Amino acid sequence: MSDAAPSGPLSGLRILELGHFVAAPFCTRLLADLGADVIKIEPPGGDPVRQWGRQVEGAGAPWWSMHARNKRCITVDLKRERAVGLVLDLVRTCDAVVENFRPGQLARMGLSRAALEAARPGIVVAHISGYGQDGAYRDRAAFGVIGEAIGGLRHLTNHPPGETDLPPVRVGVSIGDSIAGLYAAFGVVAALLARDRPGGDGRGRTLDVALSESVLSMMEGMLPEYGVFGTVRQPTGSRIATAAPSSAYPTRDGGWILIGGNSDPIFERLTSLMGRPDLFADPRFTGNANRVRNVEALDGEIGDWTRRHDARDLDRMLAAADVPATVTYTAAEIAADPQFRARGMVREVEDPAFGRVLQAGIVPHVPDDPGTVRWPGPRLGQHTDAILRDDLGLDEAAIRSLRDEGVVG
Amino acid sequence: MSDAAPSGPLSGLRILELGHFVAAPFCTRLLADLGADVIKIEPPGGDPVRQWGRQVEGAGAPWWSMHARNKRCITVDLKRERAVGLVLDLVRTCDAVVENFRPGQLARMGLSRAALEAARPGIVVAHISGYGQDGAYRDRAAFGVIGEAIGGLRHLTNHPPGETDLPPVRVGVSIGDSIAGLYAAFGVVAALLARDRPGGDGRGRTLDVALSESVLSMMEGMLPEYGVFGTVRQPTGSRIATAAPSSAYPTRDGGWILIGGNSDPIFERLTSLMGRPDLFADPRFTGNANRVRNVEALDGEIGDWTRRHDARDLDRMLAAADVPATVTYTAAEIAADPQFRARGMVREVEDPAFGRVLQAGIVPHVPDDPGTVRWPGPRLGQHTDAILRDDLGLDEAAIRSLRDEGVVG
Numbered sequence: 001m002s003d004a005a006p007s008g009p010l011s012g013l014r015i016l017e018l019g020h021f022v023a024a025p026f027c028t029r030l031l032a033d034l035g036a037d038v039i040k041i042e043p044p045g046g047d048p049v050r051q052w053g054r055q056v057e058g059a060g061a062p063w064w065s066m067h068a069r070n071k072r073c074i075t076v077d078l079k080r081e082r083a084v085g086l087v088l089d090l091v092r093t094c095d096a097v098v099e100n101f102r103p104g105q106l107a108r109m110g111l112s113r114a115a116l117e118a119a120r121p122g123i124v125v126a127h128i129s130g131y132g133q134d135g136a137y138r139d140r141a142a143f144g145v146i147g148e149a150i151g152g153l154r155h156l157t158n159h160p161p162g163e164t165d166l167p168p169v170r171v172g173v174s175i176g177d178s179i180a181g182l183y184a185a186f187g188v189v190a191a192l193l194a195r196d197r198p199g200g201d202g203r204g205r206t207l208d209v210a211l212s213e214s215v216l217s218m219m220e221g222m223l224p225e226y227g228v229f230g231t232v233r234q235p236t237g238s239r240i241a242t243a244a245p246s247s248a249y250p251t252r253d254g255g256w257i258l259i260g261g262n263s264d265p266i267f268e269r270l271t272s273l274m275g276r277p278d279l280f281a282d283p284r285f286t287g288n289a290n291r292v293r294n295v296e297a298l299d300g301e302i303g304d305w306t307r308r309h310d311a312r313d314l315d316r317m318l319a320a321a322d323v324p325a326t327v328t329y330t331a332a333e334i335a336a337d338p339q340f341r342a343r344g345m346v347r348e349v350e351d352p353a354f355g356r357v358l359q360a361g362i363v364p365h366v367p368d369d370p371g372t373v374r375w376p377g378p379r380l381g382q383h384t385d386a387i388l389r390d391d392l393g394l395d396e397a398a399i400r401s402l403r404d405e406g407v408v409g
Numbered sequence: 410m411s412d413a414a415p416s417g418p419l420s421g422l423r424i425l426e427l428g429h430f431v432a433a434p435f436c437t438r439l440l441a442d443l444g445a446d447v448i449k450i451e452p453p454g455g456d457p458v459r460q461w462g463r464q465v466e467g468a469g470a471p472w473w474s475m476h477a478r479n480k481r482c483i484t485v486d487l488k489r490e491r492a493v494g495l496v497l498d499l500v501r502t503c504d505a506v507v508e509n510f511r512p513g514q515l516a517r518m519g520l521s522r523a524a525l526e527a528a529r530p531g532i533v534v535a536h537i538s539g540y541g542q543d544g545a546y547r548d549r550a551a552f553g554v555i556g557e558a559i560g561g562l563r564h565l566t567n568h569p570p571g572e573t574d575l576p577p578v579r580v581g582v583s584i585g586d587s588i589a590g591l592y593a594a595f596g597v598v599a600a601l602l603a604r605d606r607p608g609g610d611g612r613g614r615t616l617d618v619a620l621s622e623s624v625l626s627m628m629e630g631m632l633p634e635y636g637v638f639g640t641v642r643q644p645t646g647s648r649i650a651t652a653a654p655s656s657a658y659p660t661r662d663g664g665w666i667l668i669g670g671n672s673d674p675i676f677e678r679l680t681s682l683m684g685r686p687d688l689f690a691d692p693r694f695t696g697n698a699n700r701v702r703n704v705e706a707l708d709g710e711i712g713d714w715t716r717r718h719d720a721r722d723l724d725r726m727l728a729a730a731d732v733p734a735t736v737t738y739t740a741a742e743i744a745a746d747p748q749f750r751a752r753g754m755v756r757e758v759e760d761p762a763f764g765r766v767l768q769a770g771i772v773p774h775v776p777d778d779p780g781t782v783r784w785p786g787p788r789l790g791q792h793t794d795a796i797l798r799d800d801l802g803l804d805e806a807a808i809r810s811l812r813d814e815g816v817v818g
Contacts, residue, residue, distance in 0.1 A: 132748070150743075193605065260554055
């Protein structure tokens with residue numbers, strides 16, 4: 001653990017996290033990356049993400065190293081009588097609370113908006129849930145795959161109707177949780193700005209972020225088009241409905257090469273590289289509208305060419321010809337990418353539990369005030385004593401008493 | 410157009426948008442939704458999104474109604490000599506500038522960080538691009554599908570290796586652009602908070618948001634796991650690698666039903682609903698780890714059941730049995746959903762160009778200070794005269810001169 005002072009635009013802020021799994025902890029990771037002091041309250045068993053995915057014996061899952069970086073972890077058993085008072089003592093020192101329990105659970109534990117506001121007037125409280133803090137769906141379990149489907153994403157991650165019997169794919173990560181967490185981070189900072197800027201109103205605000213709604217907000221013209229025309233947006237597989245050629249094409253070595261060749265000058269360069277200037281001159285492929293109309297034939301020609309080369313070679317050739325293209329990056333290509341390395345977006349972080357851990361960098365990048373990875377995800381209860389002593393001013397006897405009663409761990 | 414006063418936590422802020430397509434305009438939509446006064450500078454031909462997707466003759470694409478809502482649009486030809494001075498006059502009145510030209514283009518136009526800072530000390534400047542403002546890739550074209558693939562997303566939106574010859578699917582919307590825009594909105598507000606809060610440093614900051622990096626930041630444990638174990642995360646199709654059953658299952662009417670049945674109590678309820686308590690008792694399916702190991706057999710059994718019912722009926726039966734599930738929502742299900750309607754997340758907005766337009770609501774939802782849709786996406790140049798007159802104090806003669814010279818439209 002480094003003792004480097006926090007830097008970044010949010011340094012000086014303090015956030016209390018009552019979160020688990022992905023959405024709320026992702027929100028506070030973003031806040032901590034930009035410099036906020038995040039205190040994470042964990043149950044005695046720890047956040048389940050400590051054990052998600054492949055694990056190192058005795059150390060848990062490497063994801064934790066990134067997911068909980070820059071946070072201070074205190075273990076509190078919220079079922080114990082004195083726990084709520086302890087949490088409220090921490091709230092007194094904080095600017096905002098971020099939580100993703102089931103809607104209403106925080107209030108049932110004695111941590112309602114009113115209780116939090118009494119402890120810290122002007123506190124900002126961000127709730128993250130599957131479907132929101134009110135309405136008929138509020139008590140539904142917040143499964144990411146369900147919320148993403150309700151937000152409209154899952155219908156679109158598929159091949160066009162009739163092309164395959166395979167089901168629509170999951171994005172492969174909990175994208176809905178992360179998007180909801182990012183919206184909550186935006187909301188927390190917006191509410192703090194409204195409270196604290198010159199002429200601000202000094203009051204706290206509640207944020208009610210739903211996973212399904214966060215996804216829906218990114219569905220572009222889907223709703224306006226449905227309302228005006230009655231048309232239901234359908235999946236387009238690897239393609240874009242309104243631009244061609246733009247797809248993933250098969251390579252000789254069994255991979256895929258993404259090519260975005262849908263402007264006339266790029267399409268000309270692509271056909272020239274393919275040794276097929278006839279395609280550029282072909283009336284079926286003159287202008288984007290004709291290319292979209294005849295996309296099956298066009299993609300067939302391009303695929304015949306890409307299948308004769310390995311992905312890496314195509315990547316090089318297309319780059320040299322100034323045609324937007326890339327192999328589909330896996331973790332391996334990402335880790336090796338010079339641009340990500342140069343910009344600190346792939347970085348190595350020393351972690352006492354795992355050794356050197358590859359982590360994604362800090363977004364948004366703030367060149368003149370970058371945040372830092374001050375330390376990797378802490379051990380369970382790593383900061384319990386320090387928080388009780390330094391932030392709440394408790395002496396050793398008081399800390400021992402809390403621990404003996406099982407209130408802290 | 411409504412003249413309702415702005416509300417929401419960001420009311421009182423003013424943002425200048427020099428953006429087009431998706432990322433920067435999405436960023437400013439979010440800021441405007443929460444109350445900011447956004448001035449959008451458009452070229453004489455307009456933002457291309459005005460013509461994206463299906464159009465109404467003479468009115469353009471309905472997406473515009475949502476994409477540009479709450480903004481004021483001024484048409485400026487940045488190639489004209491007096492245009493840069495005009496933009497700087499507007500910058501003087503603003504808190505932040507959001508742009509997504511190619512890296513360096515703003516500076517080449519005479520709108521470098523230094524020029525903006527000279528016009529408005531403490532200005533916050535958010536750049537959004539495909540790969541960042543520096544480094545070897547900075548001049549590459551920022552095609553969303555390419556950036557998403559480099560960020561690691563495209564590799565994962567696929568069926569497991571060997572299961573199909575079809576290419577990995579696109580998410581179906583420009584998700585990378587929208588995520589980058591959301592990160593930029595978060596960054597703008599964080600930078601304003603650092604500048605303006607009590608004890609803030611009063612200085613402006615630059616934000617350098619890249620699409621590829623915004624996507625990478627959401628890839629969970631992909632990089633840490635690769636670094637520690639050397640394992641490359643692979644796509645899992647419709648499933649989750651570590652939980653079962655969780656997938657999209659085929660229905661009798663040719664649709665899909667998402668079921669998340671991967672906890673023991675839920676799995677018991679699911680098998681009971683299926684009339685197959687034997688599956689819950691089956692040692693192959695006892696506990697999540699066994700279910701993951703035998704997921705092919707398990708999903709086969711569930712699919713045999715779902716194929717005997719229509720999607721709507723399954724949705725009802727599973728909800729009644731308290732099993733997390735949903736049909737895959739299209740625009741039609743979203744538009745009809747009572748939860749979205751009750752929370753204002755699907756709303757009808759009067760638009761003089763399109764009539765009543767269905768729009769997604771405002772995220773994050775701030776119950777005690779909600780933003781509003783004050784007006785739908787404006788006509789090209791709708792606010793040119795008002796901005797020149799009211800915000801810059803120009804008289805009719807000065808405005809006419811600018812228009813005669815082709816500086817404004």
